[in-house]
Amino acid sequence: MRAAVTDLPLELVDASLIGRDVHIVTGLTLTLGGGAPTILLGPNGSGKSTLLRLAMGLARPTAGRIRWAGRAAPGERLAMVFQRPVMLRRSAAANVAYALRAHDDARVTELLDRVGLGALGDRPARRLSGGEQQRLALARALARDPEILFLDEPTASLDPAATKGVEDIVRNVAATGVKIVMATHDIGQARRLAGDIVFLARGRLVERADAAQFFNAPTTAEAAAFLRGDLVI
Amino acid sequence: MDRRVVLGLALASALCTPALGQDKSIVVASTTSTQDSGLFRHILPIFKARTGIDVKVIAQGTGQALDTGKRGDADVVFVHAKVQEERFVSDGWGMKRFAVMYNDFVLIGPKSDPAGIKGKDIETALKTIRDRQVPFISRGDRSGTHSAELALWKAAGIDIEKESSEKKLGAWYKAIGQGMGAALNTAGAAGAYVLADRGTWLSFKNRGDLDIVIEGDKRMFNQYGVILVNPAKHAHIKAALGRQFIDWLVSAEGQKAIADYKINGQQLFFPNATVLGA
Amino acid sequence: MPDGASALELVFGGDPALYAIVALSLYVSLSAVVLAALVALPLGALLALTRFPGRTFVVVIINAFMGLPPVVVGLAVYLLLSRSGPLGSLGILFTPKAMIIAQALLVMPIIAALTRQTIEDLWAEYREELTALRVTPARRVATLIWDARFSLVTTLLAGFGRAAAEVGTVMIVGGNIDGFTRTMTTAIALETSKGDLPLAMGLGLVLIVLIVAVNALAWGARRVGEMRAG
Numbered sequence: 001m002r003a004a005v006t007d008l009p010l011e012l013v014d015a016s017l018i019g020r021d022v023h024i025v026t027g028l029t030l031t032l033g034g035g036a037p038t039i040l041l042g043p044n045g046s047g048k049s050t051l052l053r054l055a056m057g058l059a060r061p062t063a064g065r066i067r068w069a070g071r072a073a074p075g076e077r078l079a080m081v082f083q084r085p086v087m088l089r090r091s092a093a094a095n096v097a098y099a100l101r102a103h104d105d106a107r108v109t110e111l112l113d114r115v116g117l118g119a120l121g122d123r124p125a126r127r128l129s130g131g132e133q134q135r136l137a138l139a140r141a142l143a144r145d146p147e148i149l150f151l152d153e154p155t156a157s158l159d160p161a162a163t164k165g166v167e168d169i170v171r172n173v174a175a176t177g178v179k180i181v182m183a184t185h186d187i188g189q190a191r192r193l194a195g196d197i198v199f200l201a202r203g204r205l206v207e208r209a210d211a212a213q214f215f216n217a218p219t220t221a222e223a224a225a226f227l228r229g230d231l232v233i
Numbered sequence: 234m235d236r237r238v239v240l241g242l243a244l245a246s247a248l249c250t251p252a253l254g255q256d257k258s259i260v261v262a263s264t265t266s267t268q269d270s271g272l273f274r275h276i277l278p279i280f281k282a283r284t285g286i287d288v289k290v291i292a293q294g295t296g297q298a299l300d301t302g303k304r305g306d307a308d309v310v311f312v313h314a315k316v317q318e319e320r321f322v323s324d325g326w327g328m329k330r331f332a333v334m335y336n337d338f339v340l341i342g343p344k345s346d347p348a349g350i351k352g353k354d355i356e357t358a359l360k361t362i363r364d365r366q367v368p369f370i371s372r373g374d375r376s377g378t379h380s381a382e383l384a385l386w387k388a389a390g391i392d393i394e395k396e397s398s399e400k401k402l403g404a405w406y407k408a409i410g411q412g413m414g415a416a417l418n419t420a421g422a423a424g425a426y427v428l429a430d431r432g433t434w435l436s437f438k439n440r441g442d443l444d445i446v447i448e449g450d451k452r453m454f455n456q457y458g459v460i461l462v463n464p465a466k467h468a469h470i471k472a473a474l475g476r477q478f479i480d481w482l483v484s485a486e487g488q489k490a491i492a493d494y495k496i497n498g499q500q501l502f503f504p505n506a507t508v509l510g511a
Numbered sequence: 512m513p514d515g516a517s518a519l520e521l522v523f524g525g526d527p528a529l530y531a532i533v534a535l536s537l538y539v540s541l542s543a544v545v546l547a548a549l550v551a552l553p554l555g556a557l558l559a560l561t562r563f564p565g566r567t568f569v570v571v572i573i574n575a576f577m578g579l580p581p582v583v584v585g586l587a588v589y590l591l592l593s594r595s596g597p598l599g600s601l602g603i604l605f606t607p608k609a610m611i612i613a614q615a616l617l618v619m620p621i622i623a624a625l626t627r628q629t630i631e632d633l634w635a636e637y638r639e640e641l642t643a644l645r646v647t648p649a650r651r652v653a654t655l656i657w658d659a660r661f662s663l664v665t666t667l668l669a670g671f672g673r674a675a676a677e678v679g680t681v682m683i684v685g686g687n688i689d690g691f692t693r694t695m696t697t698a699i700a701l702e703t704s705k706g707d708l709p710l711a712m713g714l715g716l717v718l719i720v721l722i723v724a725v726n727a728l729a730w731g732a733r734r735v736g737e738m739r740a741g
Contacts, residue, residue: 058642076645086640089658089740098654099644124740144644260605260686269705273689291605291686305594306604414704439706467594469602 007068007075007147008179009033010055015064017050025050025203028064032148036195037170037180039211041187043232046200048183052150055181056080079146083153085137092128092136093121099143111139115169131162138169149173151182155189167192187227191215199223201232258287259474262299262307264377265412267457268292270432270501276490280481286474294412296375302326302460305467308475311482313377313430313457327460332511333482334491334502335456338381339434340447341417342426355450359389366405368425372416373408381455382428388452417443430455432501456511457502459483482506528690529714533721536694539607539681540674541725543614544622544667551619552663555626556652559634570627576620582679588613589683605686610694613680618670625666629659661733668729675722695721 010032017025025047032038032055040048053059054066057074068074088095096108112118115135120128125136134154141149151170155163170193174180184190190197194211199222207220218224226232267273268290277288293301295312302310303326310327312318321327340358342348348367350358362369371393372379386393396402409419413433420427421441429437434445447453459479464470481487488504495501505511558570590596592604592612603609633655641651656663678696685692687701695718702711 056643058639080643082639082643086637088654089660091740140644265704268701289605289686289688289691291688303595305599412704414706417706418704433705437706439708469594 005069005075005077007071007078009069010148011067012051012054012061013065013067015054015061015066017054017059018062025054025200028054028205030198030205030208032179032181034177034179037174037182037193038196038198039190039194040181040183040198040200041185041190041226042200042206043185043226045202046232047203048185048200049152050203051198051200052080052152052181052183055148056150075147077145077147078150079141079144079148080150081134081137081141081152081154083156085133087125087128087133087136090125091122092117092125095125095136096139096143099140101144107143111143114142114172115139116165129162131158131165134158134162134166135169138166138173142173146178148179148181151180153183153185155186156184163189199226201226257285257474258289259308259471259478260289260291260306261309261311261478262291262293262297262301263311264295264298264313265292265414266376266378266430266433267311267313269412269414269436270430271436271496272432272491272494272502275494276487279490280478280487283481283486284477286477288478292412294372294374294376295380299326302462303466305462305470307462308471309459309461309478311457311459313455314380315456315458317377317380318458318460322460326463326466328463330458330460331479331483332506332508333457333459334488334504334506335454335511336431336502337448338378338385338428338453338455339431339445340426340453341420341429341434341443342446343424343442344444345442346446347424348426351446353447355385355447355452356389358447359386359391362405362426363389363391366403368423369406370416370420370423370425370427371406371408372413373410374412376412377455378413378428378430381453385428385452428453435496435499435501456505529717531690532693532695532698533717535607535692536675536696536718537721537725539610539694540614540671542611543618543674544671546611546615547618547622547670548667550615551622552626552656553652554619555623556630556656558623558627559630560648560651560655570624573620573627574624577624579617579620580679581617581677582683584617585613585680585683588616588680592684604684605688605692607685607692609684610681610692613684614674614677617677617680618674621673622666622670625669626656626659626663629662629666630655633659661737664729664733668726671725672722675718675725 012028012030015025015028028051040051042048050059054061056078088098093108093112096111097103100107109118109121112121115138117132117135117139120132125133128136155166158166167189170180170182182193191211196210197208197214198205199207199214199220201222207214207218207223209219214223215227218227222232263273273290281287291298291301291307295314295317298307298310298312299317299321301307302321310321311333318330322330340355348358348362348365350361353361371382383393393402393406407425409416413429414437416427417429417433417437418439419425421439421443424442426446459482461472461475461479462470464472483506488506491502491504492500558566558573588609589604591598592601592609593599594604637655637658641654646654676696678700681692681694682697682700685694685697687693687697695714699711699714699718702714
């Protein structure tokens with residue numbers, strides 16, 4: 001068994017990304033370390049998704065740099081759950097098995113149970129409900145045994161019950177030591193899950209603080225406006 | 234993994250079909266008119282019963298059949314264009330030409346006979362057709378029938394090829410570049426005259442308004458010859474089996490089989506392997 | 512086939528020669544599609560997923576070759592397989608093998624072009640997910656082809672339709688040999704040239720029914736598959 005290489009700390013130094021369809025982000029500088037979940041909070045279009053993609057290695061910055069534990073390329077133990085998961089045209093169990101490095105039925109069952117889909121393993125994945133598919137996406141991501149799990153607004157299209165299901169799983173995963181980095185525009189969700197908050201607006205990192213600090217005493221005007229419920233344009 | 238195995242098997246079985254009679258078989262390049270007459274359907278089973286050899290007939294125009302022989306894609310050629318056949322042998326592509334049988338050509342045309350040539354001799358008839366510019370269909374495909382047609386025009390004092398190359402030929406003469414059946418179909422549709430071999434005519438079903446206008450003229454004689462392709466030119470030619478076929482065709486049994494082939498009680502081909510100079 | 516038999520009599524009378532011709536047509540065209548798919552499916556997928564200098568040119572050529580004239584393909588293969596040609600020593604001219612190869616060449620562009628389009632569209636959907644899962648390029652091709660399998664069945668049917676309907680290729684490389692390389696289309700051409708038009712038309716109807724049947728079977732298989740795999 002190879003020694004697992006760590007990707008933490010994950011550093012962005014003055015990273016920018018300019019593209020046609022992609023949100024623009026400018027001058028992002030932050031370091032992500034292990035520990036409690038980091039929530040990327042901000043209105044739509046603030047660059048949360050782009051930041052996640054940069055950290056995951058799905059996009060390359062047009063300026064600045066990103067380092068994974070000092071390396072220029074990301075390691076193997078990163079996983080991501082997208083807002084709308086894309087399921088392969090096969091059973092739920094097969095989707096999870098697809099993500100495993102080696103054939104392991106026991107592990108597939110274990111992962112399905114962990115996300116509460118143990119009974120639905122044989123169902124065609126595309127016929128699961130929205131919430132079930134999102135949980136399946138989580139199981140698939142966990143199959144990669146990630147050190148860092150990125151989530152891009154995973155409950156944005158789900159009803160409250162399904163949202164709770166996903167949040168519970170995220171909390172459990174965080175408790176096992178996996179670093180969670182999750183984007184959301186839902187203040188309530190951020191409150192429920194956060195260790196620390198990274199607040200973005202208009203493509204810039206505006207404020208970063210522990211959850212308690214951020215919600216009780218935000219230091220920037222945009223953060224305060226956002227928390228008040230104003231539109232941050 | 235399963236899927237790939239299945240696909241691989243499908244491919245393998247597709248390419249490894251049992252060779253049907255390929256052990257004892259020959260390829261004979263013959264003409265469309267001979268095939269269209271149905272002669273092979275009749276005589277080949279008899280040959281197979283006697284020798285166990287499968288004869289695979291490719292029906293092409295005479296020109297193409299001889300070309301197929303030159304390329305080595307056929308073991309035997311069986312066509313009806315004596316001049317071209319003799320050149321085939323003298324050029325070294327074939328071993329020896331054997332006469333097999335003859336049938337005759339007939340001039341086919343509309344029952345109404347717009348050119349008014351019924352009962353005349355072929356030379357006069359052709360001259361009349363040309364002078365009156367009556368529609369005429371030619372096969373135009375270097376076939377035996379086409380060669381015979383051109384020879385008949387020449388006998389009537391008309392050099393079709395020369396006039397065609399000098400662009401002096403009118404629209405009444407249409408060369409379609411296809412086989413006998415197609416030519417008859419076209420003539421029927423266009424109300425035109427066409428030279429056909431009697432064999433194809435007798436088995437032709439789409440006669441419509443067409444009928445025989447002129448027959449029996451000695452110049453409309455159609456001789457068939459068979460030649461073994463020279464094995465010195467192509468090593469894989471099945472010379473022994475090919476010779477068996479030729480020997481059988483000119484033998485008493487083969488000649489009788491040819492003579493026995495009838496449509497509606499009428500004999501199509503007349504065996505003449507023993508006739509000198511045929 | 513007895514000359515002069517009425518087409519209906521022939522078709523419903525269980526004539527063994529007719530069955531042999533139908534069987535050969537199906538065998539040749541289906542085999543050709545399988546052979547073509549083995550080359551064209553991965554080729555189409557690769558074209559969809561890779562970028563290289565000259566890619567646009569290749570895509571345009573393959574699209575254009577969907578309209579390759581069958582008789583030209585037949586002639587080209589004939590010249591290749593003729594004893595006087597480069598591959599003459601194979602000795603497969605005027606056999607069903609040659610017909611399968613020629614039809615496979617005819618049908619490859621269609622399958623490749625449609626596969627490319629299908630896979631390209633699917634890749635747009637799957638790209639982020641598969642990249643996040645760090646799927647290797649080889650595995651990507653297999654996954655996309657498998658997930659697109661229902662659309663690809665339609666693609667294969669398009670190829671089969673083209674193969675089963677053409678006459679120029681199989682006539683030239685097969686030679687329309689009675690009982691050996693005679694297919695539905697070459698038989699129809701022959702009967703037409705012999706002037707037996709009712710029989711030719713009857714055969715034509717049988718051919719159409721055949722093609723419809725294959726399509727219906729494939730549609731049924733697709734429905735079953737879709738219900739099972741979503």
